[in-house]
Amino acid sequence: GAQALCDVGFAVRAGEIHAIVGENGAGKSTLIKILAGIHRMDSGEIIMDGHRVEIARPRDSHRAGFRFIHQEILMVPWFTVAENILLGNEPTRGAVGRIDANKMNSEAAAVLAKLGAELNPETPVSDLSVVQKQIVAVARSIATGGRVLVLDEATAPLSQREVEMLFAMLQHLKEQGFTMIYISHRLDEIFRLADRVTVLRDARYVGTFVTDETTPDELIRHMIGKDLKNRYPRVDTKPGSTILQVEGLTRRGAFEDIGFTLHEGEILGIAGLVGAGRTEILRSVFGADPVDSGRIKVHDREIRCNSPQKATQTGLCLVPEDRREQGLVL
Template identity: 40%
Template sequence: MNKQALVEMKGISKAFSGNQVLTNVDFDLLPGEIHALMGENGAGKSTMMKILTGIYERDTGTVFSKGQEVQFKDAKEAEKAGIAVIHQELNIIPYLTVTENMFLGKELTVGKTGILRMAEMKKKTEEYLSRLGIDIDPNIEARELSVGQQQMIEIARAIAADTDVLIMDEPTAALTDREIEALFKVMRGLQEQGVGIVYISHRMEEIFKMCDRISVLRDGEYIGTKVIKETNFEEIVKMMVGRDIGERYPERHVELGPERIRVDKLSHEKKFRDVSFSVHQGEILGVSGLMGAGRTEIMETIFGSRKKSSGEIWIDEKQVNIRNPYDAIQLGIGFITEDRKDEGLVLDLSVRENISLTNLKRISSQSVISKTKETELVSKMIEKLRVKTSGSEQSVKSLSGGNQQKVVIGKWLGIDPKILILDEPTRGVDVGAKKEIYQIMNELTERGVAIIMVSSDLPEILGMSDRILVVHEGKATAILDRQDANQEIIMQAATGGNSHEKSGS
């Protein structure tokens, strides 16, 4: 540990318009080290890295680069100091060749004429690629490469710029197993050359295989740093999620009724396979998993907005065929989507028009909308959900997040749903409105509605669900009763930790 750190960040804090996202966080990276940065979605990992690379300004704290205190103004300055980021979305231009991509923005020219020195650039590209042990023809267009190969080009580009700190954000998310192996080989090679790598990932297996140390953030706070060889899976998970569940959730005493919906071996070509579960009347099924695990896609498929490749859906013991959202609504399914602004609301329309949208049949006769019925429905919903508006004519654009979410809920309560799917129902919603939304969910279950709640918020899952379905990479890895579940068990199933234990020991 007497090597000088490539990067050292001390006491970093950051708030966005009063919202504290980082509080006094430390982080350091040694030469030749692969250092994992872990935490739940929204724990502050990417904010931390954006502060390092100068995209965000820190409120407090200091950053050292090779012993020098620095404050980068933008990503370009950080790059000059040898810090490069490999983003999830690659910066590769498909119709340019590998060489052209490698030298994009820093082309070698004859003097200042702008005439390119193609031969030399090609030679250098070959050199860098071979140094990384990659076999790619520098003359082919980038679009002919696989995602993994494109990523290699980006890494080569970073190395070409004398990078010694490489930040990789979920680098394996889009790669095949073989590409992951190739990437790991390259990473090992870089490690030997003394490059330090910050490795951001949700995948426990990979972290335990590749990394030297791991730092954990939770809710913007620094929890600790462990040497991988001296820790274990359980300890890391505990660090990630260990937080008290107070009385944030209303109590539930609901008698479960008969089975309302059963999903049997539902599969989608690419996103998930053989997912089975059932929900009873009055039950809340929590659906947990990491981002990109396929949770939302499963819900979209049940709701008919995404095509299934196989599998069956049964409602009240009858098999149903849901081809589109219209069919789903006819069967009494409501779907409160994850993305309010793009999928839930028509922002230009008023509160009234948005609530009416799913209920047009109910408030009209012979296709003519009855003003009386519409006003009745809308004011009932506004009152029931306590939407704070200046009136039903206010445009939903100007409402707060919590109130917008209530309008979306109102839209779906109007159809008297038998089954209500809520995807991240409390994201971007303040604490008060959160509890109100939970109370509405409870009231619905008391009336026999079956609720499926997708959430990345583990305390919410544990606080509200009767049973919990855990999804990992398109597969249902666990269905747990609430009394058997805790955050560690869920996280383990959600990160594929079970298979790690089996194959690792």
């Protein structure tokens, strides 16, 4: 059968930000799961500070010093920032071992100071933004003795402003000598943040490159095995018959008098700034949200999509922007 990872080897230097890139299916997720102790490797070895470490389960990974920050951040929302940072390692006092809240808050504040983060340790995590929760997750990793921080697509749920906040914190950590492995599809982030980058392709190691000595085009060529311009050659096509037609679609407070036509064999883009109504338009076309006026036609036949069920019966499908909250039943 196909191998999820084959003969992959690379070195991460202490105090560097080391990026790992590759297309979907290149082996990045498998590599992370091996480091995290979720998957066991069939052969090979992991060496830290010159000593071989055995990672057969998550506790082995934790003991070795790996800490992981994923897109989906696991927190106890009704706990405070300090309680989440020191969860399982709370300072206690007295013979009974009661939690020392004052000491816990001061210890959490000290960890946050290392990150250059201005967060109140007593704030409930449920009141935090996504990037602030990521900061708490990083603080927890440091507080529990993390030596290598692995960030997996950490910026995916963040706005540009939040990305800047995260990058400032990561640079602050790097200046203090922390080591990080950074996984991302966004090459602009790789070149801005990472010292070196390792490329995987088809579950195999391609090479490790100094970001200051390579270019995005060169990385893309290593990732796909050929020049990007040859991968998606331009094909001249003529649009077919009208598939979807939207006329005068209006939902008060969200969008007004929207109209567009989609033809067979065509990809139609809808662009606009955040808040312009892109998502709301598609949700209404799909019947997830009501409209005040307008018409929707599929194959020149007017339809009334007042529910997603009816929309799917006409052949419409929606892939939402938040796949976890809106697109999956878990």
